[in-house]
Amino acid sequence: MDAVEVLTTRFSAVKIGEPGPPDDVIAAALEAGARAPDHGMLRPWKFIVVKGSALDRLGDAFARALEIRQPGTSAEELERAKQKVFRAPVNIVVAATVDPDHPKIPEIEQVVSAAAAAQNITLSLHADGFGCRWRTGVAAYDATVKEALGLKAHDHIVGFLYVGTALSVTPEHTGADHRRFTEVWTSEA
Numbered sequence: 001m002d003a004v005e006v007l008t009t010r011f012s013a014v015k016i017g018e019p020g021p022p023d024d025v026i027a028a029a030l031e032a033g034a035r036a037p038d039h040g041m042l043r044p045w046k047f048i049v050v051k052g053s054a055l056d057r058l059g060d061a062f063a064r065a066l067e068i069r070q071p072g073t074s075a076e077e078l079e080r081a082k083q084k085v086f087r088a089p090v091n092i093v094v095a096a097t098v099d100p101d102h103p104k105i106p107e108i109e110q111v112v113s114a115a116a117a118a119q120n121i122t123l124s125l126h127a128d129g130f131g132c133r134w135r136t137g138v139a140a141y142d143a144t145v146k147e148a149l150g151l152k153a154h155d156h157i158v159g160f161l162y163v164g165t166a167l168s169v170t171p172e173h174t175g176a177d178h179r180r181f182t183e184v185w186t187s188e189a
């Protein structure tokens, strides 16, 4: 696939399974992530690759966070929260490790840079034939989850990228028609 084809054929996988991408494919995706535009070259990113038995640790953090948010949650519910991480063989957590008081670069620019990194990662995986689904959910905004991932409370998890082999996709997936939200201003307009 050439680059434009990669961009215009990206889709999110609905169901994701084994095999997950090999280490060299993950490394290439992270390298793509690290090419994200970044005002001030702050590198306000953290990529955490979670796979194999380490998924248990992330799942435990999801469950612990739910228990703290909602004391008294049943064991079954907690187990369901934990099992969410097993929806794909690899999870790449992308966080914006922001400097909220930076004198020049507003926090939102640091966050969108991390989102650009996440998108670069998904596109690289797509180019290499692997499926991905970008998810957030309450866990992304939860202090317990951030702490378990070694993040500071003011950092932002911009996405949990669920990665593996795409087993099913949205039927008849088409991109949005850009003309719905695009204006072209020219000298004649």
Ligand SMILES: Cc1cc2nc3c(=O)[nH]c(=O)nc-3n(C[C@H](O)[C@H](O)[C@H](O)COP(=O)(O)O)c2cc1C
Pocket: 010, 011, 012, 013, 133, 134, 135, 136, 137, 158, 159, 170, 173
């Ligand atoms: C910041 C962000 C958070 C998202 N969180 C979720 C989520 O928690 N659950 C989900 O099913 N989709 C989530 N999505 C949307 C999917 O990743 C996907 O983009 C959407 O279902 C549209 O499908 P498509 O990517 O194939 O066009 C999120 C997307 C973004 C950009």
